[in-house]
Amino acid sequence: MSDAQQPSEFDATTAVDEFEPVDVFPSSEDMDLRPGADNCYKCTSCDTSCPVAEVNEDFPGPKFQGPEQWRLKRHEDVDIDDSIMSCSNCMRCDDACPSSVPLSQMHNTARGEYVEKHMDKLSVEYLRNRMLANYRTMATLGTKVPRLANFVMGLDITSYLGDKLMGIPSERDMPEFATETFRQWWKQRGGSKVSNPDKQVAYFHGCYSNFNTTEVGKAMVRVYEEFGYEVLVPKQQCSGTPMFANGMLDDARREAEVNVRELGAAIENGAEVIASCTSCSMALRQEYPELFDIDGIDELAAHTWESLEFLRVNEDLEAKLSEAEIDSQAFAYHAPCHARNQGIDHQAIELFRELDGATIEDVGDSCSGISGTYGWKSEKYETSMKIGAEMFDHMEHAEGDVGMTECPTCSMQMNHGTGYEIRHPLELLEEALL
Structure with missing residues (x-):
């Protein structure tokens, strides 16, 4: 090719400048x-x-659940595929x-649309999912008479009826x-x-540290006070994580509005928000601003930390x-998994x-399999245990026979699969410092 035939730099630049992309798909008034x-x-x-796709060959996987399904919906009036309910929301x-x-x-978003438009609101599945998603309501009632509630939930007949009538696996022991x-x-x-007043943190304890593993919340308070922090405990609701996983977005928004308002007031007064559960910090940081348009929601996301993460950044913890x-x-x-998504999985x-x-040993990057409420459904129990099998095996070959994790439902699965005692890092930190 001669020099005269070679495209000049000017010609290439001009061509790029003149290019105008075409909007192939029509816009939508719904979330686009x-x-x-x-x-x-x-x-x-x-x-x-995807841990679900790895053990369930019938599950189409995240690529279909996400971009391919949304592309289809832009072309034609198609329903959300019911396989979206098999996604565990591990992220x-x-x-x-x-x-x-x-x-x-x-x-x-797809789960919310499927539940809203296609799920039978009188079905056992919907009622079971709604109960699991709103665990805070059940726990509030249970802690009114905790000894009686624990006794009744521990009965074999209760487990049997829960499985047969509500689809809650009898293999699982209800948390006390x-x-x-x-x-x-x-x-x-x-x-x-x-x-x-110069060192204040607002503790978002979440449901499980309030109603079940209170020792985690107490450890958080004592450790932070050791570093000179004034701990605030504002009014709060559930983070909404189990509601996202079950497509109950209206319920999640209701909880989020309270949390944004109450935690936002603490932020305005100079406090940072601390969560001891990685799913709770994930919800406040990522899922809230992705799904809801609430005044102050971005400020909350920007000022939310996981409990160990904050101390490692702001104090000489080492x-x-x-x-x-x-x-x-x-x-x-x-x-x-929700710690991995925040970049704090090795802390x-x-x-x-x-x-x-x-002596602390990482048991690998496999998912525990329980994924919040996912493993609390009879039809998902076998899948959850298949996903967790690699973690169980690694735990049993580890030197220690005490497990550790920041996630309360992961701790349930770890204990369920191995029988090990499970501790939160805050508890070990309390033991070491205090």
């Missing part, structure tokens, strides 16, 4: 996820990272996608309610023992631990590996 869907180039990274697909397609946002909730303890204690020691203990640590390993007396 088309730009995210168009970012997908079908590399299938999301499908290969691993978000972390796997190299194109930043908002997969979990698509899945949550605390005889004193965290908020009752907090009130009896008289609030924070530290008064420091130096404090280097001077501490505990009685010799070995732990098998599992990083929750407990990094934090405690230099603690004198502690």
Whole structure:
């Protein structure tokens, strides 16, 4: 080709400047996820990272559940596929996608549309899912008479009827309610023992640390006070995580409005929001601004931290631990999926590996399989246990026979699959520092 035939740099630039993209798909008044869907180039990274697709060959995977389904809906009037209810909402697909397609946002939106338009509101499945999604309501009632509630839930006949009538697997042991909730303890204690307007944190304890594992909430308070923080415990509702997973978006929005308002008031006064559950911090940070348009929601997302993460960033936690020691203990640590999505999946390993007396071993990157309410459904129980099998195996071959994780439902699955005692990193931190 001669020099005269070669395209000049000027010609190429002019061609780029003159190019005008064509909007192929019509816009919609509903939530428009088309730009995210168009970012997908079908590399299938999301499908290969999906723990449900790995063990269930009938599940079409995140790529179909997200971008392909939304592309179809832009072309023609199609219904949401019912397989969306088999997604566990582990959100691993978000972390796997190299194109930043908002997969979990698509899945949550699709689940909400499916439940709203296509699920029979009188069916056992819907009523069961609604009960699981609104665990806070059941737990509020249970903690009114905790000993009686624990006794009744522990009966074989209760497990049998729960399975046959409501589709809650009889293999699972219902978590016991605390005889004193965290908020009752907090009130009896008289609030924070530290008064420091320059160092304040607002604790989002979530449902499980309030109604069940109150020792986690107490450890959080004592550890933060050790570093000179005044702990606030604002009024709060459920984070909404189990509601997202079950397509109950109206319920989740109702809870979110309270949390944004109450936690937002603390932020305005200079506090940062701390969550001890990685699913709760994930909801406040990512799912709220993705799904809801509520005044103050972006500020809440920007000021929310996971409990260990905040201390590692703002205090010399490693130096404090280097001077501490505990009685010799070995732990098998599992990083929750929702911790991985926030980039904090190795923090407990990094934090405690230099603690004198502690041996902590990462049991791998497999999902625990329970995914909140997912493993509490009879039709999903076998799938959840297949997903968790690799984690169980790694735990049983680890040096320690005590598990560790930041996620309360992961801790249920770890205990269920191995029989190990499970602790939260905050509890070990309390033991080492106090």
